[in-house]
Amino acid sequence: MANTMLQLKTNELLIDINPQNLAINITELSNKNIWTMREATDLDVLMQDNHGKEEWRSFTSFQSRETWISPDKTSVLINIPEACLALSVKIKNSNTVSFEVSPLNESDEFHPRDVLWPRHFIMPKNSDSYVAWPLNQGELMYGNKTTRFHHPEGYSEQAMSWFGAYKNGSGFVAIAHTPDDLYLAMWHDNNTAASAFIHWLPCHGHQRYSRKVTYQFGSKMDYKAMAKSYRKHIQESGQFVTLKEKYERNKNLEKLIGGCVLQCRAAMRNFREFTFDHIPFETTAKWLKTFKSQTGITNASVHLDGWGLHGYDNMHPDISPPNRTCGGSAGLKELSKTVHDLDYLFGLHDQYIDNYAHSPSHDPKDFKIKENGYPDKINNWAGGLCVHNCYTASLKYVKRNLFQGPKELYFRHNPPPIVSEYKTNAYYLDCFSRTVECFHPDHPLTRTQNREIQKEILRTVRTGNNGEGEPIALQIEHARDFILPEIDFAYGLGSVVEDVEVTDGSDVTETIGVSVPLWHLVFHDCCILPHTDNDTILNFLYGNPPWFRIGEWGDDFTTVNEKELTVKKRIMSLHKEVAFLEMTNHELLNHEGSIQRSDFEGISITADFKRKLVTITGGSSEINGEISCDF
Template identity: 30%
Template sequence: MEIEYQNMKIKICERTLKIEIRYNETFWKSDSSYNPYFIENKQKYYLNEADIINHNKWENAIGIGIDTYFSGFGNFEKNYELMTRVWIEKNDKNVIFELIPIKEDEKISEICWPCHFEFEKKSQNWYTLINVQQGLLLPNTWENEFGMPFFDGQFCTSASYMPWYAQIKDGQGYLAICEQPWDAFYYVDHPAGGPYTHIGVRWVPSLGLMRYKRCIRMIFQENTDYTKICKKYKQYIKEQGKFITLKEKRIKLDVDKLVGAAIIHEGIKTSIANTSIFYDKNNIQNNYSLTTFEERKEEIINYSKLGLEKAYVHLDGWMQDGYDNKHPDALEACKEAGGWDAFRDFIKTLHDLGYAGGIHDQYRDFYFDAKSFSKEFACQNSDGNITVHQLWAGGKQSYLCASQVLPFVKRNYKNLEEHQIDLDGTYIDVFNCNEGDECYNYKHKMSRKECLDYRMQIFYYLISKGILTSSEEVTDWSLPGVVFAHYAPYNFMMYDQKAARNGIPVPLFNLVYHECVIIPWMMEKYKDEDYMLYALINGGIPYLKRESSYPNMDGCFGNDENLSLKERIKRCKIVMDLHKKVVYKELIKHEFIDNDYKKQKSVFSDGTEVEIDLNTNRFYIK
C-alpha cells in the first residue's frame, strides 16, 4: 500500500509493516531485522502478529495517509486495540507517525513504533545527532560503542535536552521530533566501530495506560547538516510559541546581573548522614566540613582585589543542617557559620562589590528526618508504596510530589524575606535534569507531564518575586521559566578526562537556544585539552571556582593543571568579555574546519566569529 504527494512517497508493507519513505531521490527504509512491538507483563508481542490487521488509505484537505488497525494478540484474556497512522502533511510535507490507543484492558509497559531506519554505511558522512546534554554527533565509523544514555534515554532529562534526534547521510537527512516527550524514551544501537547506528523511540504508559495519541514528526531535508537541522527545530519551537529569549525575560528580571559574570560555586556546611551511601566509615572527618559566612566573605573580597569585576556566587549548604539535608525544610541559616546576621552580611558584601548571589535549593528529594516529612506528601507508586533510597548526604529519603511543592516554596522564600536575605537568584536542584515523576496518591494523582507543569509553576513563582531562576541543567520544556543553569556541558565533561568518548561534541542546544539562556562552562585546563575553548566556542560564562558536593561527581575530578588564582581570573576575563558581546545574539553557525573535529568555528548573529584549535589549545576571536 502506498501514498504519494508531490516529491514525497510512502510505502507500507501490509504483511511486515515495514515502511519506506522516498523524499525526492533519497530513500529511508525500516530496518528489516526489527519489528514494532509492545510489552505486557514482560512478554513481547509483535504488531504484525495481531489476529486482525486492517489497512485504510485516506486523503483530505490537509493530508494523505494510511491507517492501520490492530486487534487481538493471542494470549491476552481481554482484547487490546490500537491504530497507527502514517500521513503526509500537505502544507509542508512533514511525515507524521501517530500511535493511537483504542481499547486498553491490560497494562502495557512499552510500545516501540515506528521502527528505526536502516543506516548501515560505514562512512563518517553518515552520522546521527543525539541531544544527550549539549549535543553529540555520532558518525557510523565512531570507534566506541554508544552505550546506555542517562535515564535510559528518557526525553525531558539530561539524556535529551531537546526531544528530537536526526540522521544525515551524505547531506540528506531527517529531523524526528517527539511531540509528546514526557512519556517517551529514545534508544541507540551503535556497536564499537559501527558500521551502523540505529535510533528510535519507545513509548511508555502514563499512570498505567497509554491513554493518548503519541506522535513523531519527521521533517526531511536535502543538502543539510547539523546546523540546518537545529535551525529547522528552532523554527518549529517558534511556531509552538515556546521560544522565549533573554531579551524577553529581561523585561521581568535583571538578567544583566549575569551578563559577563564569572560563576563561583562554593559551600558553607557539609554533613553526611551515616545512612548515606557517601558516608565514609574509614575517615569520619570526611563526613563533615564547615566554612563560615565570614570566611567566604573574605574570600570573595580577595577575588575583587585581584581584579574580578563581576561574579555570581552560588552558595551550597547555607542552612543549619548542611547541604542536601532535611529538605524541604531549609528554614534556618547555619548557626555555626554565623547564622542569619552573617548570611545577610555576606549577601550585602556581594552587592557592595557589584556581585550577585543565590542559593542551592531542593524540592524533589524528600528527607525522612525533615520535620515536614509525611508520606502523604510523597510520590506514591502504583503499588501504594513510596520510593525510598539513601543516596545523598541527608540519608534516607523519598520524592516530594511536585503537586505539593509550591506551598513549601512560598513558606521558605517568605522566611528568607523576613530575615532580609536579598537574593538575586536561586538554583532549584534536579528539576531540569531528572525525569518527571508519577504519583498514584488519589489525593494528588500526577502524570509525568503534570509533574513538569508543576515544576514550571515553581520557576514562574520565583520570577514573580524578581529572582533569577536556574536548575541543574537545561531542557527545553523548562526554558520559558529559566534564566540560567548550573551548566549544560558536553557529555564527555561529566567523566574523567581520559575516559572513552561516545561521539563528537557539537553545540546542538546552543544552535537552537543560545539567546534564551545563560550557560556557565567548565574551565579546567588539562595537558592535552583546555575546556576554556568550549566556553568560548559556545559564547557562555566561565566558572572561576566549582566545588564538588560529592567526590568525583558533576564533572569534578581534580586532575587538571593547578593554575594560580590570578591566572584563572585572567582566563575568566577572556570568556566574560566575549559573553558581553554575544549573550543576546543567536549562534547562527557552528562548523568543523578542514574536517577536523578538533578545529571548530562559531558565528554569532552580530558577526562575531570564534575559532578554536583543540590540537594546539589556541583560539581566535574576530
C-alpha cells in the same frame, strides 16, 4: 489490503509501506536517497493484562489488520485491534511525513503500555553518516562508532524533543508534537550503526491519547538545519522566550550579561563518611572582597552551597536555619549585605526534590510513589538516605521556605522566609526539570501535570512569589526545552558519557560520539549556561560566561590565578557581545571534533581543543584575536 504493499507519493517523496511487518522505505526523489525503517521487532509494544502481567510483543504477532489508504494517496491508517492501537502515516507537505499512534478500543482484558514506533531508520556503518541526538548539549553518533550502550535504548532524558539523521548528503529531523510521555531511544546492537527512534511511554499505565512525530526530509538537512527546524517549531508554538525578553522582565540579569558565576562553599556534614567541613560566612565575605579588589570584576552572581543547618545535601526540605558553625542567621545576613555592597547578585543553593530521612518534615504523604507502590529510595548523599518528593510537595515547601516561613514547631523556632530575610536576588534550585509520574493515591501526577507544576514552582520563585516581591534571577541544574521560559540560567549541559565497566567500584566514563552544540543552535539567545570548572574552551565556543570557585574546604583563598583571570575576562567580554545573539552556525573542522567553529551573527569563535587555543574574529577589538586556554 493487509498483505499488499501501500504507496504514498508527493513530488518530493515516495513512501512504500508493508502494513504487516511495518517495514517502510522513504525515497527522496530529488537525489534517490532511500531511508529504510526497521521492520517490526520483538520489542514493539508492551502489552499488560488486567492482572498486571506484562509481555513485549511484535506488531507481526497481531494477525488482524484493518488498513485504509486515502484517495489522494497521501495517508495510510492501520488499525491493529488485538493491540488496541491505530497507526497512521500521513504526508503533511511535499517533504514532511507524520507518524501517529492512537489508542483503539482498549479491551477489559489487556491494553498497550509502551509503544516503540516509528522504529529507527537503518544507518550505514561509515564515517560520513551520523545521528544527531539532543542528549545533554548534543551528540553526533557516527555510523562507524563501535562502542555499545549498556542499555539498548541509551539511558537518559533528552534535553529537547527532536532528533535527526544524515547520510549521502541529505537528512531528516524528527520533531515530537506530543513530547510529555516521550523517551528518545537509541538502537545500537552489535550488527548495526547507532540510530535513534521514538519510545512512547505510558501515561499512568496506558497510552490514553494520540502521539505524533513529524519527519522533515531535505538534501541540506545536516545537524545545523535540524536544530534550526526545531527552533522554528518552538517559536511557532509560542514557547520561545529570549534572554532579551527575560532581561526586560528582570533587570538584575544585567549582572550575568558579560559577567561570571562565583561558587562559594559553606558547610557539609557527611553522614556516610563521618566528616564535617565548613567555611565561615565571614571568611567567604572576606574572600569575595578580595576577589573584587584583585579582579575589578563588576558583574557577577554569587552561588552559595551548603548554607543550611547541616550544610550541603542535608535535611531538605528543612534547610533553615543557616549553619551555626558558619555563623548562623546573623552571619548569613552579613554575607548577603557584603555581596549587595559589592553590587553582585546573591544566590543560594536549595533543593526540593530530595527529602531526607532526618528532616523534621520527612513524611510518606509527600513522597513520589512509583507505579509499583514504592517511593524512590535511590539516593544516599552526604545527608544519608533520601527519597524523592512528589512535585506537589515541592511546590508546598518552596512557598513555605522562601516566601512564608514555617508556621509549626520547627527546630524550637519558626525561621523567617528565606528570600526576605537574606535578600536573595538570585536562587538555584537543584535537580529540577525531570519529567516523572507519581502514583501516590492522594496526589497522582501524570508527566504532563508534572511539567506544569514544575513551571508553576519556577514561575513562583523567579517572580518573587508571583509578583509580591522583587524578581529573582533563577538558575536550575538541568536545562530542558519545556522549562526554558521560566529560567534565566543553568549549568552547562556538557557531553554525553557512558559508564565503563570496572571491578574496583570507581566511577569511570567515556565520551559517546562527538559533542556539538545542538542546544545552543536552538536556544543560545534564550538562556545562560555557564560551564563549570575548567570547561573554558566550551565557554568560548558556546558563548557562555565563566565560573570561578572562591575557596574550597581546607584551602584559603588569597589570589586569582593571573592567567586564568586574563582568559576568563576575555570570555566575559565575549559573552557581553553574544549573549543576546543567535548561534547562527557551527562547523566541525575535523572529523574527530577536536577543532570546531561557532558563529554568532558575524562573530566567529574557532576552538582547538588539543592545542587549547581559541581564535575570535568579527567582534570588537576587545575580544578579537588568539587566546591560549592553557592554565
